[in-house]
Amino acid sequence: MKRFNILVSAIVLALAFGGTASAAQQDPPITLDTHVDIPFGLMHDPRFDVGKQTPLQVDLDKMKRGGLDAVFFIVYVEQGPLTPEGYKHAMEQAKQKYDAIDLMVHTYPDRIAMATSPAQVRANKAAGKLSAMIGVENGYSLGHDIKNLDEAYKRGARYVGLAHMGNNDLCTSSTPEASLGDTPLPEYGLTDFGRDVVKRDNELGIMVDVSHSSDRCVRDVLALSTAPIIASHSAARALDNHPRNLSDELLRAIAAKGGVIQVVGVQDFIRLDPARQLAQKALQAQIAKQAGDKEFDSEKHEYLPAYIEGMKRIDAALPPPTVDDYVKHVKHIVDVAGIDHVGIASDFDGGGGLAGWNDATQTRNLTAALRRAGFSDQDIAKIWGGNLLRVWGEVEQHATANHGKR
Structure with a gap:
C-alpha cells in the first residue's frame, strides 16, 4: 500500500508540473535549450518581466516548473539593407536585447545567472540556479565590423549564427528574400567578411552556428572552421523537405567535424502542412x-x-505536429550522424511549439517522448545537454590551445 501511495504521489506531482506520468522518472542531469527568442520589450514591458507570470513560452517560473535548467536567449535582428544605416539600426537592436538579458539576470540573481562556459552551467545547476546564455541569430548585427564580434563575446555571446532569412554580408541564406533583392542563384556561400568571422569565432571560442545558412555556406564553414560547429536550431530534410532543414550529407559532415545538430521545434520544419x-x-x-x-x-x-x-x-x-513527430527527427539524426551529435532547440517565443511541448512547463513531456522512442537515460542526457556542452567545451579548449599562436 505504501508503494502504491508513493507512486500515486509521484504521478500527481509530475502532472502538476506540466509533465506526464513518465516525468516521475529521474530528470536528465542538465536540460539545455539552445534557442529561445526574446521580445524587444523583455523586462521593460510588464507583460515580459520573466520573473513574474507572463504570456511567454519561457519565463523563470515555467523553466523551474518544467525542469528546464539552461537556455540560450537569442539576440536576433531581422535582415535589412546592407548599408551604413541598416548596420547601425541592427547594432542598436542587438544592444537592446543584450541589455535586456543583463537586466534579467541582475533583477533575479537568486534565480538565474549568466553562464559563459560549460563549467558555469554546471556550477549554476549545482547551486540551484537557472542558467542564461546568449546566442546571436543573424551576423548582420555585427555591422560588417569584425571588432563587433569581440564586443559580442565580451557581452556573453557564445554562438553566432551567420545568417537568417535573406542573404547578408557574411553568407547566403537557406531562404533568400525577394523583398531584399535576393535571388536563389548565385549561391555565393561565405564572403570574405564571413570567413573573417568564422576565423575569429575559432580564436575567441565562439561556436559557429550554420542554422539558416545555405548549403554552400555550410560546406564552406565546414572546410574553414578549425573547431567543431553547431546548427543551433535545424531539423532533418529527409523527413521534411524544407530548405531550412539539413540534408543527410550535411548532418554527417557536421558530425564528422565533431559538431552537433540541435533539432528545432517549429511546426513547419517538423511536418509540412x-x-x-x-x-x-x-x-x-x-x-x-x-x-x-x-x-x-x-x-x-x-x-x-x-x-x-x-x-x-x-x-x-x-x-499541429506532436512531440512524438519531433522525436522522429531526433531519431533520424541519431541514425545518420550518431548519438553524440544531436540536441534540443525549442525556438520558443520565435515560432516554436508542438502538441505536447508548447512551453517550458512541458519540458518533461519531451523527455518522456524520448523514452517512448527507446532512448536510454544515458542517451537522453547526451541529447538534452551533454552533447552541446561537450562541443562548447571543445570550442573553448580549441581557442585556449591556439591562444599562443596568434
Whole structure:
C-alpha cells in the first residue's frame, strides 16, 4: 500500500508540473535549450518581466516548473539593407536585447545567472540556479565590423549564427528574400567578411552556428572552421523537405567535424502542412487589419485574445505536429550522424511549439517522448545537454590551445 501511495504521489506531482506520468522518472542531469527568442520589450514591458507570470513560452517560473535548467536567449535582428544605416539600426537592436538579458539576470540573481562556459552551467545547476546564455541569430548585427564580434563575446555571446532569412554580408541564406533583392542563384556561400568571422569565432571560442545558412555556406564553414560547429536550431530534410532543414550529407559532415545538430521545434520544419500554413497566415492578416496595422507583428499581436482564440480553432481543425513527430527527427539524426551529435532547440517565443511541448512547463513531456522512442537515460542526457556542452567545451579548449599562436 505504501508503494502504491508513493507512486500515486509521484504521478500527481509530475502532472502538476506540466509533465506526464513518465516525468516521475529521474530528470536528465542538465536540460539545455539552445534557442529561445526574446521580445524587444523583455523586462521593460510588464507583460515580459520573466520573473513574474507572463504570456511567454519561457519565463523563470515555467523553466523551474518544467525542469528546464539552461537556455540560450537569442539576440536576433531581422535582415535589412546592407548599408551604413541598416548596420547601425541592427547594432542598436542587438544592444537592446543584450541589455535586456543583463537586466534579467541582475533583477533575479537568486534565480538565474549568466553562464559563459560549460563549467558555469554546471556550477549554476549545482547551486540551484537557472542558467542564461546568449546566442546571436543573424551576423548582420555585427555591422560588417569584425571588432563587433569581440564586443559580442565580451557581452556573453557564445554562438553566432551567420545568417537568417535573406542573404547578408557574411553568407547566403537557406531562404533568400525577394523583398531584399535576393535571388536563389548565385549561391555565393561565405564572403570574405564571413570567413573573417568564422576565423575569429575559432580564436575567441565562439561556436559557429550554420542554422539558416545555405548549403554552400555550410560546406564552406565546414572546410574553414578549425573547431567543431553547431546548427543551433535545424531539423532533418529527409523527413521534411524544407530548405531550412539539413540534408543527410550535411548532418554527417557536421558530425564528422565533431559538431552537433540541435533539432528545432517549429511546426513547419517538423511536418509540412500547407493548409495549416494558409490558415495561420489568413488569421495573422485578419488580426493585423483589426489592429489597424499593415503587417502582423508577433510581439504586438500574438498575445491578443482574438489571435489566441483563432489559433485554438486552427489547432482543432488542423492539428499541429506532436512531440512524438519531433522525436522522429531526433531519431533520424541519431541514425545518420550518431548519438553524440544531436540536441534540443525549442525556438520558443520565435515560432516554436508542438502538441505536447508548447512551453517550458512541458519540458518533461519531451523527455518522456524520448523514452517512448527507446532512448536510454544515458542517451537522453547526451541529447538534452551533454552533447552541446561537450562541443562548447571543445570550442573553448580549441581557442585556449591556439591562444599562443596568434
